[in-house]
Amino acid sequence: MKHAEIAVIGGGPAGLMAALAAAEMGAKVTLVDRNSRLGGQLVKQTHKFFGSEKEYASIRGIDIGRILATEVHKNPNIETMLNSTVVAYYPDDGVLGIEVEEKKWVKMKAERIVVATGASEKYLLFENNDLPGIYGAGAVQTLMNEHGVVPGKNVLMVGAGNIGLIVSYQLMQAGVNVKAIIDAAPSIGGYWVHASKVARLGVPILTSYTVKAAYPNEMTGALERAVIWRVDDRWQPVPGTEKVFNVDVMCIAVGLSPLAELLWQAGCKMMYVPELGGHVPVRNDNMETTVSGIYVAGDVAGVEEASSAMMEGRLAGLSAAKSLGYDDGTYEEKKAEALKELENLRSGPVGGKIRKGLAQLAS
């Protein structure tokens, strides 16, 4: 049995910041990630980030990932377990079950756990939604930005949130033609600056449209045609408003839902909050769940931007360390600073949805 003071599960923006913050307080951290390198989704974010200097604004996601991973690797208080997936939390004894390199089983008992497992992509129901050529936006990003492979020639992007807009831009950069971006909502959900970036490339954005069906090529069985139709103000499709796109790729970017299996296994109190992406853990302002000693940060705690994930990670890391007695007298100040930064990030009009979600969680 392995022992850890603080186990951080997930090496994305939230987990990296949590590990660094806890280590900064003097705690010993074991950071576990299922991938072969740290960074989580940062490793495919080729755009410059928003936020302030505290969240590395104006630096590309890939570079932020590199900066944080380098800091983690050289920090003597942090041990890193890569290619390691935490697949179990046994509530009776608080032991974690970890599959290492798909061949070893390692059990680990940690005094504190920070769950920063992120989120998975949501999907859509429409006729023939399983044809080859229909991808999640994250898959397209992995394919292009990690492996250097384009998914096809002509794309219909479904979803005008930040992910849909950013991936459309990246597809165009890779020389792939994005025929249109559609969204069932009456207005663009992502940042307008991202929308303007793709608009001036000549990509039309159609709001109040959803997918009706996809059709395969008879020879190959792969996607050849996508049909969309308009939805009315009660989200009902309007027959007769169909538009046809000849595309070999459809990319689904309709949101994320928290990857909270470990929290469910642990018996953390969960709450369904659509504004935060689905079922999310109830927690206090230290990011501690209802199961004492288990903290959360990032998308698993509610789907949001990477900038706030980083601040939540910092908060969770600081608090987990403090609860073990690590405090050189700076904790209160650092916590207040992180809370203030989070409040700032969420205080504007685009943070309204998150604020509403968090208010439900607190009630």
Next chain:
Amino acid sequence: MKSKTVICRCEDVTLEEIEELMEKGYTSMDEIKRITRCGMGQCQGRTCRTLLLAELAKAVKTHPAEIKITTFRPPAKNIKMSVILGGIDNEQNG
């Protein structure tokens, strides 16, 4: 090729099958999981859970928050038997 709307890709469960079951009165996630294996495949429901939740809520005219979620048990993803069977040795070696 017959067209279909897939709700659980791992276990190849279609929306039509789910609708048929809901009409018969199977309106809990657990029942549907046990009958169809929806959510029991490779991805352990990561894709279909939210879809099924929405369909069930629609069918019984309630808020998705009211739908009882199926129990989460370890492991959270498929792992090979050999990983656990060789566990003690592995642990000593590791």
Next chain:
Amino acid sequence: MLATNGIPTAEELAPRIPPAERLKKGPVAIIECFQKIPCNPCSTACKTGAIEKFEDINDLPSVDLEKCTGCGLCISKCPGLAIFVVDETYSEMEAAVSLPFEFLPLPAEGEEVDVLDRSGKTVGRGKVIRVRNGKYEDRTPVVTVAVPKELSMVVRNIRVGGDRR
């Protein structure tokens, strides 16, 4: 309309366009940022203090037209690629528009390119005057293109090597 297709209307744009008297004096930054989002690198990038420091990180940037020299150091720092520099004094008939351009191939200085409006429509031809692509730009090259003066507030993109779509 920005909220539905990402393209600002004339009304949405109006408050961001400097007055004619200022444009006659030389290059100036035009920040096409219309939505309050938590983001502030433009204000920290500005060396002349023309982009006022934000009280709230969600504030919209505002440009002090007297302090702005049109140096363009803010262009590649804006994560939204929303900053342009327009110089209507470039020549008698032409204005110079500097814009962020993250596509390959990059144009060569002196090359003629298609110039596009905010909806991606080709509105004419322009000649590339300058390409800045150093360490500072951090892979967001800044291209300055000479365009007919009447297009100074229209051109916001270029296409190199013809339409490949």
